[in-house]
Amino acid sequence: MSETIRISIDGKVMAAQPGDSILQTRLHGPDAVTANIGCMGQGVCGSCRCLVRKAGERDTVSRLACETVVEDGMQVSFIDYYQPDHVHHYRPHDLRDGWQTLPQLQQTFPETAHCRHCGGCDRACPRGIPVQQGIALASRGELPAAAALFDPCIMCNLCTLACPENIRPNHVGLYLRRAQAIQNLRPGELLRRLDQQARGQLAIDTTAYLARSSS
């Protein structure tokens, strides 16, 4: 473990141990880290998005800092998160009617039809989701297939950032997934349990455990 790696993060050169992630290395820097950080390595919060350029390479790629292992000479710039001015407003109860899902999608996310197939979203996605295909499926009305592609999405918004047509693909995917659950999920045992509770059944005896534990 004596070998030390040097990487530069947002203009600060930092020492790292082999096997460390970019995010871990960043925590050793001189400034308190207050953004682009959340789950610390699980790779689910999507906050630590960054641009990475390896030494001697021409390509600069988007990555999650918590899942990227440092290499000597690596250069890293973090990418801000912020809510864009233009978002697509809808409310969950708008999604109840499955026959309306496609027309509403077109109304809520009209840009979906404008995809010009540049592939930037696919290249930007740290999860390897075929984002562009998802958008193509969605605009064709193949909604379950489109929704399924966005299942592992962590909402890092890199595809939204990468899209030159302002499509916000991850939000389209989430819209479709939500519509699916809202329309289809009616578990019988949940319906019965809620009905029992509405009738005042199944109240909990909060003292019974005392008797049981003393016996």
Added chain:
Amino acid sequence: MEKLNQVLLNPAVQVGPDLAAWLHAGGGLGLQAALGAPSAIIRCIADADLRGMGGAGFPAWRKWEATANAVGDCKYVVCNGNEDEPGTFKDRTLLSASPHQVVEGALIAALAVRARCLIFYLNPHQDSSLHTMQQAVSQWQDSPWLDKLSHALGHPLDIKVVASSGRYIGGEETAVVASLEAGFPFPRKKPPFPAEQGINNQPTLINNVETLANVSHILRHGAGWYRALGVGKACGTKLYSLSGDVLRPGLYELPMGSSLQELVFHYGGGMLQGKAFKAVFTGGPSNTLLTARDLDVALDFDSVWLRHSRLGTGAMIVISEGSSIIRKVAEYIDFFAKGSCGQCPSCKCGTFQLARLLDRVDGGRHSPADLDALQHLCQILPGSGRCGLIDGAVTVVKSSLHTFPEEYGLLVQQTA
């Protein structure tokens, strides 16, 4: 004022779409000369040292020769009139006020490279130029000139006027090709260069409007005449789009190599409200800033290059003391961020982050770490895109950081 507007903006050639008026003003003589000796055209252009006026300043004859020598049975010539850069407004003026000098130059180019197809690729957001060019081209199509040209070529020449997407990125050479092939102007990797494999893999010559506008004059008056127009080693004239904090902004045609001082203070009438000259954004505006130290620079491609900047399209956006460089840079980076085509996440995300950081600096709510981050982005982004958009964006940011560190508060911190 005898040096002003000698050729392209000469009042005598501002005849609009009327072909008869153009011919009356001496039009057609260049094409006639070309038809007399088609094989000598490229030589003549080379002798004149005509440069690519779209921004590169690359000797025009090299692309012509490469296209002429490349193998292909359906070569193309494209007149690139996509002009969309902030501060550049020369091509639209030429296209709407004197379209025939552009068409005639393009016809000569088609003859020189033996093209089968000539396309005028024009920005639809400038609708007067698109409309005027359609009128102008149809008059040529009905004239005997085109028969003579077909005869010389040995095959007919197809001429089209096409509206471009109007996006900034659509002016890049490979994006022009992509746009004319498939619709969306996605830049492509080079090589291959369009002169070898362009539209439908055919050799394609792509020249800027201003470049082609000069051609008929050169053929008519000779290379020596053109060379003599310039100052010193520079040849010909240049259209300078002067804007910003000057008294008389506008389009000026001056001898190539006229000084910045002359442009701003003589022709431009000096600084607005007598404020001191601070800097000028040249060409895209994606180049290194020129400052008061550079007022003596000769505005030709080579001289500006020696000052580590570029003449670019000849746009000169002048900034006075009292205007914020950072605000301007932020505005341009925003333009680039919106114009980025999306193919390369590094460009789309990189320009976004540059814009975010500049917005914070401009708003005075940045931390020292934000300035480090800004400088760092300038290191990791160049070269990461397929085209030069990200490089241009970085150049202007880097230059403003280098030239005006005090505006970023960089010097203040060092002394504090």
Added chain:
Amino acid sequence: MNAAIEYQQASQNRASHATPPRRADDLSVAALLAQYHPDHAADASTLLHIGPSRGQPCHPRLAQLLQSNALIDGFDLAGAEQRSTDVLVLGGGGAGAAAALTAARSGAAVMLASKLRLGDSNTVMAEGGIQAALAASDSPQQHFDDAMRGGHHAADPQLLAQLASDAPGVIRWLIELGMHFDLADPLSDGGKLRYKQAGGCSQPRILCYRDYTGLEMMRVLRETVELEPGIQLLNRCPVVELLSHQDGSCAGAVLYDLEYQRFIVVSARQTILATGGCGQLHLQGFPTSNHYGATADGLVLAYRLGAQLRDMDAFQYHPTGVAWPPRLRGGLISEAARSAGALLLNGLGERFVDELAPRDVVTAAMLRECAAGRGIERDGQLGLFLDLRPLCGPGLPTLASQLPALQHLADKCGIDPTRDPLLVYPTLHYQNGGVVIDSQGQSSVPGLLCAGEITGGIHGRNRLMGNALLDILAFGRRAGRQAARQAQAARNKSSLPHLRGGIEHVYRWQRQLALAGLDASQPAPLLYPGQARLTLHRPASARA
């Protein structure tokens, strides 16, 4: 480090058994916990000297923060931006989102301030699932009984009963917002949910979405909050102090806006703290599975304002944190792995505990193995094996399809789960205690409600798998509803703008610190873990 068995040797020991032998339990649960659970270490508890819960036990590191000075003083409020709202929610995890949504739907004007970004929280990291007694064979009563037993009978029975009763309604609410749950049969078309077994439970009761239930939940909640017109969202605005009225009630909070580097004073009729726990304090030197922001901020501020706390010496150390590679140390391996059959093995290749015992028991058993030299050492990291082979047998669905997050983790560790075990070690996971609340989330300070991990009493001294995701929503919604109700009542009483609060309570606190002879030089809340401290930017003129 204790003596341990070297990784290669341990791997050979494991390979020598076709079926791993299970060593018989030779210690009672009580003795095991007393001897090996970190809560029972000699240096894991002290008594609070000042404040509403003085005399009660508390972990020393936490006590230090609870009994500390404020980050700001009166000057910082001068010239700060002033805002007001009906309900101010502090915290951007599941509890904060649920509280904000419910308050907004109840008609209140809501402001939600988050230290990081909305959703960057422990909620999004939850893997295993959420408990709800839905099966015909199950009942809220059994849910209650299991949790009461799991928490060593230390839970507040009323709160726990509400938790279990609220569960079905919470699941319905989540489905109405668009959250998915795993189905028992993918072809059953939404009719039957899959129930998974949790440690310490009498029957399978965990609902989940793959093994990223929290991600699925949080992405739906975040989208709903972001698109809710009644909620004003302030990302990157940590709370640095609460505001109080003369009568000691809560009057809102002082935020620090990181984007604009300035203070914002928010006057609120009701304030809901949903700031989570304290994993980033690394109590007892343990790694943590918690997200970056878990620094006990809300606890510190609530205590300073006068809110009573309980069980501040009871923490959950999740048995299966990653021990190797060091880069991922402390990261969580869901209990879903053991629920699906994964085994814990010591360096001798033996099983030493029922993998589905309550978490504190499994953790204590693991620490006992390590203390006895039966732990496993790899590259300087100490741990035990989590053997995934039972999940990867022939005829079983692939790990990637069953537990995609676990497969993803194995990939990051460079491990083939069909062959190699993961090296695991307990990781600081959950704060069992916290602010004392009533059934509506009301703390002992009027105007201040709490929801989520910051609260105490719901789970007692140990929490079962799947009850945290339930708790944050059940009590988040209750607190949101109650806050909206109270704000409405206040507005009905007087249409005058509500009074601005101040920080009188801070001065009272400083007197107590001084009189008790406590060190007032270290300010809290910490806001961010790590050595580098955030400098709060102050206009120079205010200091002159």
